[in-house]
Amino acid sequence: xxxxxDADKLQNVAKWFVLKRxxxxxNVGESGGFVRTSDDxxxxxxxxxxAPSYFMEHGLANPEEGRxxxxxxxxxxxxxxxxxxxxxxxxxxxxxxxxxxxSEEKDLEVLxxxxxxxxxxxxxxxxxxxxxxxxxPGEDAQSDEELAQHVRETxxxxxxxxxxxxxxxxxxxxxDDELRVHGVEGLRVVDAxxxxxxxxxxxxxxxxxxxxxxxxxxxxxxxxxxxxxxxxDDD
Numbered sequence: 001x002x003x004x005x006d007a008d009k010l011q012n013v014a015k016w017f018v019l020k021r022x023x024x025x026x027n028v029g030e031s032g033g034f035v036r037t038s039d040d041x042x043x044x045x046x047x048x049x050x051a052p053s054y055f056m057e058h059g060l061a062n063p064e065e066g067r068x069x070x071x072x073x074x075x076x077x078x079x080x081x082x083x084x085x086x087x088x089x090x091x092x093x094x095x096x097x098x099x100x101x102x103s104e105e106k107d108l109e110v111l112x113x114x115x116x117x118x119x120x121x122x123x124x125x126x127x128x129x130x131x132x133x134x135x136x137p138g139e140d141a142q143s144d145e146e147l148a149q150h151v152r153e154t155x156x157x158x159x160x161x162x163x164x165x166x167x168x169x170x171x172x173x174x175x176d177d178e179l180r181v182h183g184v185e186g187l188r189v190v191d192a193x194x195x196x197x198x199x200x201x202x203x204x205x206x207x208x209x210x211x212x213x214x215x216x217x218x219x220x221x222x223x224x225x226x227x228x229x230x231x232x233d234d235d
Contacts, residue, residue, distance in 0.1 A: 037113045046114045047074040073114025076200050079104035084164050111151045160203045165193040190214040
């Protein structure tokens with residue numbers, strides 16, 4: 001167990017450079033798991049990420065001393081919806097983004113349950129030789145409200161936002177089922193933004209699949225165009 005800062009020390013950099021071993025070989029998210037918070041859930045609504053290091057605030061707020069491990073709970077099917085809008089007429093201005101986290105109470109409830117189950121995992125005998133004092137949220141946070149307050153103060157994405165150019169035929173949809181932007185000729189959107197809702201896990205592989213499908217669509221479209229006869233010139 002270690003910290004992100006510890007991995008960047010000169011001896012660890014040298015070990016990786018020479019031997020391709022050591023702490024820098026870790027991808028931080030060493031393992032994971034999927035959990036239903038209720039038997040009534042049709043599919044897992046929690047995803048866990050296990051890291052052999054402290055990972056607070058994206059790894060930027062690690063304790064100055066000591067080593068640790070992290071168990072992070074992710075709400076897989078959030079009901080809260082954010083908003084994105086233009087900040088001005090200048091295309092180089094950053095957009096206004098309101099993630100609107102935890103605007104739906106269900107999301108908060110799932111994450112509180114996620115914290116409780118993370119504690120259950122950490123208390124298992126298989127981890128006893130590695131687990132010491134709980135740093136975040138700390139042993140003083142025991143009630144649901146105390147855990148909920150911790151969630152409100154610390155929740156963030158795991159870099160999987162989607163849906164800003166969602167696929168569909170309703171008023172909020174941006175692209176159709178062939179990834180073409182409604183009302184614009186010759187323009188497609190090919191990334192995670194076309195997903196109407198989050199998939200039940202990481203978004204990388206589904207985004208690659210979307211790109212592969214887009215390539216097929218574009219190839220088929222060009223093949224059809226090449227096969228169409230060219231109209232004869234009446235002159």
